[in-house]
Amino acid sequence: MPYAQSLTSAHAAFLTDLFPGDGCVLAPEALNAFATDASRERAVPWSVVRPENREQIVELLRWADAERMPIYGRSRGTGQVGNAVPVLGGVVVSMLRMNRIITIDDQDFVAELEPGVVTAELQAACAKKKLFYPPDPASVKTSTVGGNISTCAGGLRAVKYGVTRDWVLGLEAVLPGGKVLTMGGRSHKDVVGLDLKRLFVGANGKLGLITGITVKLVPLPESSTSVLAGFSDLASAMDGAMAVFQAGLLPSACEFMDVMTLKAVRMGSDIPLADDAEAALLFKLDGTTEGVAAEVRRLNAALKLVRPVSVVTGSGADEEALWAVRRDISPASYRLKPSKISEDISVPRSKVARLVETAQAAGRDFGLPVLCYGHLGDGNIHTNLMHDAAVAAEVETAHKVKELLFRAAVELGGTISGEHGTGLTKASFVAEQLSAEELRIMTDVRRAFDPHEIMNPGKGW
Numbered sequence: 188m189p190y191a192q193s194l195t196s197a198h199a200a201f202l203t204d205l206f207p208g209d210g211c212v213l214a215p216e217a218l219n220a221f222a223t224d225a226s227r228e229r230a231v232p233w234s235v236v237r238p239e240n241r242e243q244i245v246e247l248l249r250w251a252d253a254e255r256m257p258i259y260g261r262s263r264g265t266g267q268v269g270n271a272v273p274v275l276g277g278v279v280v281s282m283l284r285m286n287r288i289i290t291i292d293d294q295d296f297v298a299e300l301e302p303g304v305v306t307a308e309l310q311a312a313c314a315k316k317k318l319f320y321p322p323d324p325a326s327v328k329t330s331t332v333g334g335n336i337s338t339c340a341g342g343l344r345a346v347k348y349g350v351t352r353d354w355v356l357g358l359e360a361v362l363p364g365g366k367v368l369t370m371g372g373r374s375h376k377d378v379v380g381l382d383l384k385r386l387f388v389g390a391n392g393k394l395g396l397i398t399g400i401t402v403k404l405v406p407l408p409e410s411s412t413s414v415l416a417g418f419s420d421l422a423s424a425m426d427g428a429m430a431v432f433q434a435g436l437l438p439s440a441c442e443f444m445d446v447m448t449l450k451a452v453r454m455g456s457d458i459p460l461a462d463d464a465e466a467a468l469l470f471k472l473d474g475t476t477e478g479v480a481a482e483v484r485r486l487n488a489a490l491k492l493v494r495p496v497s498v499v500t501g502s503g504a505d506e507e508a509l510w511a512v513r514r515d516i517s518p519a520s521y522r523l524k525p526s527k528i529s530e531d532i533s534v535p536r537s538k539v540a541r542l543v544e545t546a547q548a549a550g551r552d553f554g555l556p557v558l559c560y561g562h563l564g565d566g567n568i569h570t571n572l573m574h575d576a577a578v579a580a581e582v583e584t585a586h587k588v589k590e591l592l593f594r595a596a597v598e599l600g601g602t603i604s605g606e607h608g609t610g611l612t613k614a615s616f617v618a619e620q621l622s623a624e625e626l627r628i629m630t631d632v633r634r635a636f637d638p639h640e641i642m643n644p645g646k647g648w
Contacts, residue, residue, distance in 0.1 A: 188255070189255060190641070193233065194234055194276070194278075198254065198256070199234070202278070205236070205247060205250075206237060206238065209237070210239070211234065211236050211237075212234065212235035212236070213234055218231050218233075219231060221235045221261065221264075222272070222273070223264070223272060224264040224266045224267075224271040225265050226612055228272045229272065230272050230273050230274045230276070231276075232259065232276060232277060232278060232279040233276045234277075234278045234279070236278060236279070236280055238280065239284045241359070241361065241398045241399070244361045244396050245361050247280070248364065249364060251363065251641055255639055256278055256641060257273065257275040257277025257278070257641055258277060258280060258363075258396075258641050258642055259272075259277060260282060260337065260392040260396050260642075260643065261281050261282065262330065262331040262334035263305075263326070263329050265330045267610075267612075268611060269610040269611030270338065270391045270392070270608055270610040270611075272610075274646075282302045282333055282396070284303060285301040285333075286331075287301045288300045288304055291312055291316055296405065297356060297373050298401070299373075300332060302331060302336070302398065302400060305328070305329065305330070305331055305332075306324070306326075306331065306332050307327045309332055310323075313407070314407055318404040318405070320402060320404055321347075321405070322335060322344070322345075322348070322350065322351045322354055323343055324341065324342040324606070325342065335351045336351055336355060336388050336397060336400065337390065337392050338389060338391060338607065339351050339352050339388050339606075340606060341567065341605065341606040342606075343440040343471070344471075345564070346437070346440065346564025347438065347564075350606075352385060352389065354403055355371070355384060355400070355402055356371050356401045356402060357371035357373065357384065357399075358370045358384040358388075358399065358401070359399030359400075360387060360394070360397045360398060362394070362395040362637065363636070363637045363639065370383045370387070371384045371401065372401060386632065386636075391608050391610070391643060391646060393633055393646070394636040394642060395636055409475055410473065410474065410475060410476040410479045410502075411474075411502070412472050412479050412500060412506060413470060413471045413472070413500070413509045414483065414486055415459060415467060415469050415498070415499045415501075416467065416497065417460040417461045417464025417466070417467050417496045417497040417498075418464060418467065418468070418493075418495050419463065419464070420465055421445065421466050421540060424466035427493045428441060428563055428564075430490060430493050431486055436482055436486055438470045438486075438564065439472065440469070440470065440471035440562075441469075441562070441563050442468065442513055442560070442561065442562065442564075443467070443559075443561060443562075444467040444468075444516070445466055445559040445560060446466060447523075447547070448520075448560045449464065450523075452515050452516060455515065455518075455519055455522060459497075459499045461496040461497035463496055464497060467512075469509060469512065471510075487500070516560055520571045520573060523556040523558075524555070524556060525577075526574050527573050528572040528589055529569065529570070529572075530570045530592065530593075530604075531561070531567060531606045532568060532596040532602065532603055532604070532605065533596070533601050533602050533605030534568070534596055534599045534600065534601030534602075536564075536565070536566045538601065539563060539568060542568060542592075542595060546559050546592055549592065550588070553587065555573060555581065555585060556573040557572055557573070557588065558571040558573065562605075566601065567606060570592055573585075590616070593616050597619060597620050608647075609647030609648060613647055615647070616647075626648070629648055
């Protein structure tokens with residue numbers, strides 16, 4: 188598609204008029220703050236605008252479509268794959284000033300809000316009414332609900348509560364050309380017509396800009412307890428997880444840590460796990476106080492059948508101590524090497540052991556530490572490929588391991604991304620997972636919303 192090649196003086200005049208004061212950013216030094224995201228991929232935009240209402244976005248996208256101006260939606264920039272990076276210049280649209288929680292309804296069990304609301308702030312506001320919005324990506328304290336919808340964020344609780352897509356009841360979005368599309372609403376069930384809003388969830392800003400959100404809520408669980416179990420090897424850990432599920436339990440979290448992950452964490456501090464544990468599972472159970480107590484007893488009984496080398500149960504402050512092990516993984520990984528490539532491949536639960544074994548073998552064969560951990564409950568395993576970015580040979584090797592693991596995931600019936608999306612860092616591999624016909628249909632669907640493909644151009648699906 189032919190795009191605008193620069194920001195002309197006429198373009199700048201239009202933007203400063205529509206977004207007065209600091210609502211429009213043109214200074215090069217200020218634009219640098221919007222050039223990257225957590226992926227560390229980098230490209231400087233020509234301008235940044237900060238809309239405060241839908242009407243501004245309508246006018247912006249009407250103009251952008253006519254001018255063929257690339258548009259890049261952005262919130263907190265917590266994405267791992269470069270989805271917010273403006274690779275073709277254009278205009279970055281920061282949604283952070285549209286950050287109102289409009290209503291939290293304890294009768295309809297819904298919340299209505301703008302896209303710039305931080306997810307943890309929505310959860311805290313819901314909790315005051317004893318309501319619960321479950322999606323919890325690792326960036327929950329900084330990322331926004333709009334950003335989570337754009338990427339279809341998952342998180343620790345996905346095994347029980349699903350991903351962001353499962354909680355979106357309604358969306359309002361502005362399309363290129365300035366059309367406003369309202370999809371869904373406050374009803375928890377609706378089967379009339381095609382479910383267009385589900386196309387927007389996980390579309391990474393390729394269809395339009397979301398301006399209004401309605402999510403469903405559930406009662407806030409009154410209690411939770413967590414269990415950290417250590418195992419002598421990978422196979423025993425997989426057996427432990429299977430025993431828990433076969434006991435009829437559905438934890439709100441089921442996290443896995445392999446031997447290299449535990450090595451990195453142990454380098455920093457003592458952890459509540461047996462010294463001879465070479466794999467670990469961390470479960471969380473939530474619900475009523477009585478129900479959680481009964482489920483903990485059943486979980487511990489199930490684990491005994493596979494003979495873990497240690498089991499620690501915690502509630503309240505003790506529970507937080509158990510989760511400190513999981514939270515320490517990312518910073519702990521840098522104790523092994525100063526740089527990492529972090530991937531989020533996902534496979535059917537029965538194939539997780541084979542995936543981890545492949546990753547561990549690749550680490551040994553290529554001489555780089557590879558950490559495997561994450562959401563075992565839904566087969567979504569994070570792999571950290573540790574290396575030294577100052578050593579060109581190690582960077583090359585790390586990318587070889589990355590491609591090896593991508594192919595292994597696809598061969599096992601899985602995906603190259605369970606949560607992060609493809610953006611820039613995985614774009615070149617998409618065609619190895621998706622067929623040419625799938626990609627053609629996706630492009631046709633995109634063009635129905637965005638005929639000139641001005642929304643987040645230059646990225647993978």
